[in-house]
Amino acid sequence: MVRFWEGSGRQSVIRYAKPTTVEEALALLGEDRWRILAGGTDFYPAQGAKPFRDNILDINGLAALRGIAETGEHWRVGARTTWTDIVRQKLPGAFDALKSAAREVGSVQIQNLASIAGNLCNASPAADGVPALLVLDADVELKSARATRHLPIGDFILGNRRTALQPGEMVTAIRVPKRSAVGSSAFVKLGARRYLVISIAMAAARLVIEDGVVADAAVAVGACSAVARRLVGVETALRGKPVSAALADAVFSAPIDELSPIADVRGSAEYRQDAAREIVVRAVRAAAGLDEGKVAA
Numbered sequence: 001m002v003r004f005w006e007g008s009g010r011q012s013v014i015r016y017a018k019p020t021t022v023e024e025a026l027a028l029l030g031e032d033r034w035r036i037l038a039g040g041t042d043f044y045p046a047q048g049a050k051p052f053r054d055n056i057l058d059i060n061g062l063a064a065l066r067g068i069a070e071t072g073e074h075w076r077v078g079a080r081t082t083w084t085d086i087v088r089q090k091l092p093g094a095f096d097a098l099k100s101a102a103r104e105v106g107s108v109q110i111q112n113l114a115s116i117a118g119n120l121c122n123a124s125p126a127a128d129g130v131p132a133l134l135v136l137d138a139d140v141e142l143k144s145a146r147a148t149r150h151l152p153i154g155d156f157i158l159g160n161r162r163t164a165l166q167p168g169e170m171v172t173a174i175r176v177p178k179r180s181a182v183g184s185s186a187f188v189k190l191g192a193r194r195y196l197v198i199s200i201a202m203a204a205a206r207l208v209i210e211d212g213v214v215a216d217a218a219v220a221v222g223a224c225s226a227v228a229r230r231l232v233g234v235e236t237a238l239r240g241k242p243v244s245a246a247l248a249d250a251v252f253s254a255p256i257d258e259l260s261p262i263a264d265v266r267g268s269a270e271y272r273q274d275a276a277r278e279i280v281v282r283a284v285r286a287a288a289g290l291d292e293g294k295v296a297a
Contacts, residue, residue, distance in 0.1 A: 018058040022143070022172065025059055030145035030168045038080060039113040041106065042122045065117075065172060074175040079117035079141075083129075084108075086116065095176075097185035097204040097287075098132040104189050105129070107196060117171040120153070123161050123227075130157065130228040131204035132187055134220035137180040141173040142166075150175065159226045183208035183216065186286030188279040192266060199223040200267045201275045205283035207238070214238050214247070219284065221259060224276045229258040234280060243288045248281045256280075 015032070019025040028034060034057035037043050059065065065080040068089045075091070083102035091099070105111050105119070105128050119129045120140065133153050140156040142149050145168065153174075156164050165171070185206040191197030201223050208216040217238040222228035237254035241247055261272035285291050 014052050015055040016058065017056070018061050020061045022062055022064055025057060025062060025170065026143060026145040026168075028057060029170060033167065036121075036170060038115045038118045039082065041110050041114040042118055059170070074177055075181055077116055077174045077176070079171045079173055080115050081117075083111040083114055083116070087111070092181050093184045094136060094181045094206055095185070097135060097187040097206065097283075098129065100187035101128040101132045101189075101202075101204070104187075116174055120157065120174070121163055121165065121171060123157050123159070123163050125160055125226055125228070126199045126202075126223040127228070128189065128199065128202065128222070131202055131220035131222040132185070133174065133176075134228055134230055135185060135204045135206040135218035136176045137218070138174050138176045140171055141175060142169045143172045144168040144170075148172075154227070154230070157227045180206075180218075184287050184289065186283045188283040188286070190275055190279050198266065201261075201272050201279055203276065203279045203283040205280065205287040207284065207287045209243055209288065212243050214241050214243065214288075217284075219280055221256075221276050221280060224259045224261040224272050226260070231256050231258055231280065233257065238284065243290065247284050247288060247290070251281045251284055252277060 017028055019028060032055055035054040037056050037058045038060065059080065062080060065078040067078050068081060068085065069076045083105045086102045087099050102111060105114055116129060119127050130153065139150045139152050142151065142165065151164055158164055183206050185204065187204045189202040190200045192200065199222060201221065203221050206218040207214055217235045219231045219234045220228055221231060233255040234251055237250040238247060241250050256277060259273060259276055261269045263269045
């Protein structure tokens with residue numbers, strides 16, 4: 001059952017709806033334009049004291065969109081799954097970077113409410129969850145009343161506050177292929193202080209190690225370009241290297257042309273570029289079991 005409320009705005013009637021099934025939500029999205037409200041941790045700060053201008057679709061009643069399940073070929077994370085849910089779920093070691101990132105999303109109170117899909121749809125260059133999802137080769141499930149489609153994370157986030165979400169669609173899940181849910185991983189965040197901070201730079205690394213050698217590597221950096229990026233040159237340089245100081249040497253010598261950091265109040269572009277390489281080294285070493293993966297400025 002859908003709960004409705006209507007109020008007058010300056011120019012038109014504003015609707016509020018709280019559906020209880022995904023089908024109801026998709027039907028509403030297909031008939032009108034709505035602003036989706038999930039955890040609200042980005043929604044309300046962005047709204048501030050301004051009057052509401054958009055129809056509000058509150059999806060907090062959609063229990064089917066919360067939780068993590070193992071399917072035949074994927075780990076499926078519901079769109080409304082919170083960061084606290086992720087931290088508490090028993091998952092393979094490949095998800096350790098995502099769990100570490102989850103602990104960095106604001107305060108514990110924020111983690112209890114904020115959803116993984118909200119973090120993606122907000123599309124901030126400094127979204128903590130994105131690098132960890134990139135190294136897991138995750139994709140986004142998008143549904144409308146007519147169809148379902150899947151996009152890799154890198155194709156879903158198009159730029160600062162821009163996604164590939166089309167009118168009538170909503171994110172219903174994030175999927176991680178089981179072939180990528182292998183190995184060990186780590187996440188490193190660099191900020192002006194230890195907690196409750198927007199990243200200057202962050203890195204996630206996932207390594208598959210066989211007989212003391214890196215058989216496969218996935219590395220991503222966030223907050224150093226308009227969208228988080230996989231570092232293909234670094235990944236290539238790491239493959240075949242023994243688990244030793246050679247890993248740091250490989251990172252420092254590899255190209256990182258994917259990054260295009262900007263200067264802002266948190267740091268210069270040059271500082272971010274240098275910091276990114278250093279925290280990638282720390283993430284790689286942590287994923288390899290050589291040292292801890294967390295760092296503070």
